[in-house]
Amino acid sequence: MVLISLTASHRELDLDALERLSTGSQSVGRTVVSTCRPVQGAVVISTCNRFELYLDVDAPLVGDSVHHATRHVADLVAASSGVTPQAAAASFTVRTGPEVSEHLFTVAAGLDSMVVGEREIAGQVKRSLAESRADGTTSKTLELLFQTASRTSKQVGHHTRLGGAGRSLVALGLDLAGEVLRPYPAARAVIIGTGAYAGAAVAALRARGCSDVRVYSGSGRAADFAASHGVGAVGTDSEALVEALADADLVVSCSGARGRRGAADPGAEVSIEYVLDAAAVARARERAAARVQDEPEPDALVILDLALHRDVDPRVADVEGVLLYDLSTLKANAPATASADVDHARTIVAEATSRFEETRLGRAADAAVVALLDEAERQVAAEVAVAVARLTSELAPATPTEDDHDAIARDVRRRVHAGLHDRIVAARAVALAEARAAEAAVVAGAEQSLLAVHPVD
Structure with missing residues (x-):
């Protein structure tokens, strides 16, 4: 058995290219396992700044099976994302053998993230394995690989200061927003989405003293999320969202709904517009302006778009009184990290890689x-x-x-x-x-x- 990973991240690609490449990523793992005989297992990691595919390939002592698997994956990614096979092939970094485990452990530890040391990626790696199990595409070797990655991430968090620094995309976004917002205890926030980032946003806002938080979800899950997290819920229709935006100082959009595939037919693309378009934001700002009456203008509305597939129409940035921070903005403002902490974390990763490889080849x-x-x-x-x-x-x-x-x-x-x-x-x-x-x-x-x-x- 041979491990192969095909990875594309913010380090190799601009975010627009990464967004195109990862469209339809949910179905790639299932498809490659069902259509490529040498592939015994596949796990896909698709986050706001990376798209990675890990394969367990049953390869004989000649490399044809490995080559076939990598070629096949490039074609599948091209077909699902709408890019050419040449573009898909050129976008990936292919790793094999020990490079695979070293890379995944580095990713899980947050050392390859936009915000070095961020802890959210560890949960995303864990969920990727769970999704692979649910799809029936994992293997014994991939189980061991991903479970070791999770343990390594915990070791890095426990033994270095990276784990206690509160470093994350959500935290970085809120820090940037806080530079122009009214103090957080007085701010009113709307979260779009009900996934892991939404939960992280609620926790981070509370840590900053923000208690006026509401959540919106076009899928109808806002009420359940609101009840479980102790926040308010916004109605599911677009008019309710506009009304919520008119009263908001901050919007954190992290639904990732745009570009999803239909559950009934994984191969069929569902055409989904921006979750938040410029017209809706413009109407909200008009209502906000009307409500301030004698004041010269309402406070600025800060919108954080944390979704890789862009929840928010980029033209929202042209609406007067709106500041839009997307992943590109966050990447440009990511803080530096103490080299001693990073070096210690990389030592932990190297030791974990050595132990894993000895077990795998043992x-x-x-x-x-x-x-x-x-x-x-x-x-x-x-x-x-x-x-x-x-x-x-x-x-x-x-x-x-x-x-x-x-x-x-x-x-x-x-x-x-x-x-x-x-x-x-x-x-x-x-x-x-x-x-x-x-x-x-x-x-x-x-x-x-x-x-x-x-x-x-």
Whole structure:
């Protein structure tokens, strides 16, 4: 089995390209497992700043299966996102073997995020595995990989200051908004969406003293979310949203509804307009202006769009009195991180990677150890037989007792096993090295396979 990952993130692509590439990401994992025989499992991570696909490939000692899987994935991503196969191929960074685990552990620890050290990605990695389980596309190796990633993230959070810094996209957005808003205890906020980011936004707003929080969801889930989080709910119709915006100082939009696929037919694209368009915001601002009466103008409305697929129409930024902060804005304002904390976190990741790879490739090493133990037992049996025969000859006409047999066996086993530990350590090291070399031979050239099949003009 060979691990492969195809990753695209804010580090390699601009957010517009990443948005196009990840359209339809929900169905890619299911499709690749059902249509590509060598792929035994797939897990997809699709967040506001990355799209990654992890594959467990049953590959023989030639790399054709690996190459076929990577080519097939590029074609599927192209078909689901509407980009060309060449563009899809060029967008991905392909990793194999130990690079896969090292990258995922780095991602789960928040070291590859826009805001280095942010903790939300750990939950997203965990949910990606849960979604793969629900779809029936995971595998034993991918289960071990992702569970180890979650444990590694917890270690980084526990052993470095990154875990206690409150670093996240939501926190960064609220910090930027707070520079122009009235003080948070007096601010009125509307959250669009009911997912993980919405929950994080409620918690972050409360931490800043904001108690006037309402939630809107076009899908009708706002009431349940509001009840479970102790906030207010906005009606599901567009007019109710406009009315809420007219009274708001801050909007945090994180529904990700735009660009979703229909549940009934994963292959059919549902045409969904912006969750928040410029016309709705303009009407809300007109109502806000009418309500201030003698005051020169209402306070500014700050809108944070945290959705990769843009909940908010970019033209909203042209509406008078509105400040729109999207992911590009947040990326440009991401804070620096203390190098000592990052270095410590990367050490934790490196150690976890080494342990995981030894476990993953340990089957070959275990077989070598078992072979040594079997050889030792055969040697013990042979030497015990010779010693018993010698004692029988010496005691004739009497015969050795059972205690004599046990004493001889203990003495021989102790002597044979005395030098076995060093041999086991050496054999395991050799077997691991051979397993790594064999895997390297399988995946040799896989990094170039996508571009080789779909050359970029």
